[in-house]
Amino acid sequence: MTNQSLRWPGGPLTGTAHLPASKSEANRALLLQRLAGGGTLSNLSEANDTVLMQRLLAQAASTDHLDAEDAGTVMRFMTAYLAVTGWRGTLTGAARMKQRPIAILVDALRALGASIEYVEQEGYPPLRFGGQPVAAPAGQLAELAVRGDVSSQYISALLMVGPMLPGGLRLRLTGEVGSRPYIKMTLKLMQHFGAAATEVGRDVIEVQPGGYRPADYTVESDWSAASYWYALLALAPAGSSLLLPGLREKSWQGDHVIQIIMQPLGVVTEFRADGSGASLTQRPLAPPPVDAPTTNFSDCPDLAQTVAVVAAALGRPRRLTGLDSLRIKETDRIAAIQQELRKFGADMPEVAPGVFEVQSANFHVDGQAVDTYDDHRMAMAFAPLAMRGPLLVHEPLVVRKSYPSFWRALAAVGMQVG
Numbered sequence: 001m002t003n004q005s006l007r008w009p010g011g012p013l014t015g016t017a018h019l020p021a022s023k024s025e026a027n028r029a030l031l032l033q034r035l036a037g038g039g040t041l042s043n044l045s046e047a048n049d050t051v052l053m054q055r056l057l058a059q060a061a062s063t064d065h066l067d068a069e070d071a072g073t074v075m076r077f078m079t080a081y082l083a084v085t086g087w088r089g090t091l092t093g094a095a096r097m098k099q100r101p102i103a104i105l106v107d108a109l110r111a112l113g114a115s116i117e118y119v120e121q122e123g124y125p126p127l128r129f130g131g132q133p134v135a136a137p138a139g140q141l142a143e144l145a146v147r148g149d150v151s152s153q154y155i156s157a158l159l160m161v162g163p164m165l166p167g168g169l170r171l172r173l174t175g176e177v178g179s180r181p182y183i184k185m186t187l188k189l190m191q192h193f194g195a196a197a198t199e200v201g202r203d204v205i206e207v208q209p210g211g212y213r214p215a216d217y218t219v220e221s222d223w224s225a226a227s228y229w230y231a232l233l234a235l236a237p238a239g240s241s242l243l244l245p246g247l248r249e250k251s252w253q254g255d256h257v258i259q260i261i262m263q264p265l266g267v268v269t270e271f272r273a274d275g276s277g278a279s280l281t282q283r284p285l286a287p288p289p290v291d292a293p294t295t296n297f298s299d300c301p302d303l304a305q306t307v308a309v310v311a312a313a314l315g316r317p318r319r320l321t322g323l324d325s326l327r328i329k330e331t332d333r334i335a336a337i338q339q340e341l342r343k344f345g346a347d348m349p350e351v352a353p354g355v356f357e358v359q360s361a362n363f364h365v366d367g368q369a370v371d372t373y374d375d376h377r378m379a380m381a382f383a384p385l386a387m388r389g390p391l392l393v394h395e396p397l398v399v400r401k402s403y404p405s406f407w408r409a410l411a412a413v414g415m416q417v418g
Contacts, residue, residue, distance in 0.1 A: 067092050163196075180299050
């Protein structure tokens with residue numbers, strides 16, 4: 001086991017945060033670029049997930065065995081891509097990936113004519129592709145009903161291959177649809193690459209046939225990564241401020257709502273007039289409300305860990321809902337948050353069905369070791385606690401999945417990283 005020690009030397013936090021590009025945008029753009037047959041992508045993410053996506057797209061033409069490792073987005077997007085292109089071979093992943101369900105996507109692709117089999121456990125990777133391309137009858141609109149309450153990545157994967165079907169695709173979403181901003185991001189990028197894809201109802205999306213055309217695209221900085229800097233500033237000494245370059249005021253990323261969520265936790269966002277990014281400043285906390293406010297994370301589940309940790313550290317009770325998808329992420333994130341918060345004198349019990357409340361009566365940071373559960377977001381969500389005291393993070397290299405330079409970026413603004 002490797003460990004990373006963190007300690008803030010004192011004084012205000014100031015400077016510029018080095019942010020990675022959005023891997024959500026980058027991985028979608030990479031797939032669409034490949035389907036379009038061209039276009040230049042700028043500011044691609046340094047995240048391992050994006051590097052992996054590039055590599056698998058390139059390797060698919062020359063190998064019959066691909067490994068998506070621990071990357072859920074890569075596994076889901078590549079499954080749809082390989083199905084629509086008639087690839088023959090096996091797509092596998094890490095041990096945890098083999099525990100993450102994929103039946104909803106596979107069932108939908110099979111309904112479109114794909115030949116996909118489960119190699120090990122029914123409903124889970126690895127997958128074996130038989131080389132039969134997805135191909136609904138020519139001129140006939142393919143219609144599918146897909147659950148929207150498990151993972152929006154299934155929906156995005158199907159939408160992106162929709163223009164490659166002879167008659168296009170009509171997708172009807174059932175259940176309580178989560179992570180809607182990610183679906184809207186997918187549609188915006190599809191349209192950027194020339195596809196006709198529109199919402200014809202709140203839960204019905206139509207994609208016309210005709211494929212894509214090459215286009216250039218510059219990927220925005222990652223709002224999910226920015227959330228950790230919001231947390232650092234919220235917990236920093238008075239007088240702190242930060243510049244977060246590359247963030248857009250009008251963003252396609254759902255996690256840009258962190259700027260709203262963090263306002264009552266003491267962080268104010270102002271976008272620079274020249275479009276160079278966002279300036280963050282502190283403001284004094286108002287007296288806590290009588291009742292714990294509720295935040296619904298259905299559209300931004302990757303922010304839940306960050307907000308839970310900040311609320312606990314500030315002694316601000318907060319109720320969190322919309323966490324269902326956290327159970328099937330890199331780890332069971334709900335259980336992981338609860339376990340780690342208890343080390344600091346806090347907890348996040350389920351106080352009603354689907355409702356979790358952050359509680360902290362005696363929060364303290366004095367050298368505790370944070371377990372990361374093979375989850376990049378656990379490492380980065382708890383790292384800001386170093387602003388309140390010395391901290392140890394187990395297996396710090398997990399951040400390579402989405403933010404490989406995270407520890408270097410902390411050191412660049414004065415954090416003692418050892």
